[in-house]
Ligand SMILES: Nc1ncnc2c1ncn2[C@@H]1O[C@H](COP(=O)(O)OP(=O)(O)OP(=O)(O)O)[C@@H](O)[C@H]1O
């Protein structure tokens with residue numbers, strides 16, 4: 001066996017030219033595999049280690065699963081709730097400091113107000129939210145708490161203002177607005193009536209004064225968000241129900257960021273959806289890495305055809321030599337083993353060259369980025385995070401496809417009839 | 425007990441679906457240590473006969489027995505081992521591997537055996553001395569003359585101490601003077617190592633040193 005191995009290496013050295021040419025595809029495939037997977041790895045660590053770490057990482061957004069299926073949701077709206085009992089269970093998870101709730105106001109409401117001397121009446125959607133979770137978004141000097149008297153504090157989405165400025169203002173020839181300009185804006189809220197569902201019991205219609213006190217990412221996009229206590233009050237007024245039992249969403253506050261993964265794991269095992277943004281970003285990077293990685297492997301796999309052709313040609317050219325080896329005592333197995341070994345060694349060498357080349361690309365890209373791309377927030381020293389596992393996988397793929405390519409040629413070689421090869 | 429015995433050996437090839445008989449009803453008995461020459465026109469089946477004796481071809485009719493072993497009974501692995509241990513092949517065109525140096529060419533048969541390095545070293549030194557090429561051990565075949573190449577090939581054929589050397593036109597590519605030295609070498613090998621020679625040839629000189637001469641005539645082997 002040792003002798004055959006030595007022979008395989010000598011054969012490789014002799015055929016290095018032809019083999020190298022046919023290996024170019026594999027080498028580049030491996031190089032791009034190393035490049036892209038390291039890139040995905042690096043970007044993930046920048047995004048998670050630097051960018052997402054800046055976010056309040058101890059807040060976990062929890063929604064019911066069916067609501068995330070979006071347009072493919074079949075369960076109907078009623079299915080997408082988090083029950084009170086579920087909230088209790090979440091609260092009892094170790095490391096959970098607080099659970100803040102968000103609820104849909106499922107009572108018809110309308111807003112009525114004067115806006116640039118136009119009287120406007122419109123149906124509205126509304127949610128109630130725990131004031132605690134949006135405290136940072138309330139304008140200084142205003143309060144976002146439940147109170148028996150005085151105007152109801154309202155927050156709206158930052159994006160709503162954006163939407164108004166970019167579309168409505170232009171269409172209706174109204175001036176653009178800034179956040180500061182409309183903070184404190186007051187309007188009337190009519191509870192128990194809407195154009196869409198009409199009036200059920202006119203004796204129960206109430207009218208309240210509302211005041212805009214802030215903008216928040218946690219407010220619903222098309223509508224208003226109010227402290228959750230008001231929702232309870234409206235339901236009591238209109239439906240005589242003094243309880244809220246189902247929530248649209250809850251915000252779970254962890255005691256610290258380290259414990260977040262454990263909590264998220266436990267919550268997802270309850271069949272709930274967590275932190276869409278975080279998961280989406282991670283998912284997008286993973287999928288992009290996967291696709292580019294697979295593409296690289298595809299290059300390697302297709303290159304195996306090259307290798308196969310080359311080995312087939314070499315075997316044909318070498319049939320006399322193979323006949324000699326058979327005459328000297330080589331078995332069919334010995335010949336197969338020899339060709340296979342040649343392919344495996346070629347695979348390792350191709351893999352190593354590919355890794356080296358990939359590494360070179362990485363260094364060049366980093367060098368270019370350092371010197372030519374202007375600084376941006378979170379700009380890392382390197383965009384790549386290669387590791388030993390990537391290298392091992394790369395070598396494995398290279399060896400796998402090289403030997404796969406040599407499979408048929410090696411079988412062909414072992415079947416060469418030595419009597420014929422030697423008398424020709 | 426003869427070393428080599430062929431009984432009613434025949435060989436045919438299927439050419440374009442038609443069975444073509446090359447040799448037929450060949451009987452041959454060769455004693456250990458003898459030199460046997462086989463002559464015959466081109467295409468008469470001389471190489472075919474050597475391949476059968478050497479265990480390179482096992483699809484023939486009749487029986488071939490070498491050193492008491494019926495070759496047809498052997499598997500690929502057993503037959504390979506038989507070739508490795510009992511047979512040395514010498515070819516007209518030498519069949520050295522050009523990318524291996526002379527020493528590596530000579531030890532090639534050991535790759536398929538279990539010889540230890542010490543024994544390999546001993547045999548290398550002995551055989552290169554025998555073929556008088558010790559000084560060219562590290563050279564590559566393309567740098568050698570025809571006679572030198574054939575001497576390296578002979579050293580390789582003898583490496584596993586075979587009982588039989590099967591030589592197919594061993595002097596066919598050599599000039600007269602060189603051919604003579606090869607024949608002298610054969611005689612010296614027979615004397616020192618008690619090797620049996622089966623030599624396919626056209627050369628009159630070889631037939632002169634042979635103990636027996638056979639000719640393939642109309643598919644049959646005839647002693648002359
Ligand atoms: N594998 C094969 N398939 C078909 N025919 C073959 C095969 N091998 C040999 N032959 C034929 O068998 C015949 C004998 O071939 P062989 O090589 O034994 O002849 P030879 O006597 O050695 O001739 P030469 O003196 O030219 O070397 C030839 O006609 C050859 O064409």
Ligand SMILES: [Mg+2]
Nearest residue numbers: 423470471592
């Ligand atoms: Mg011949």
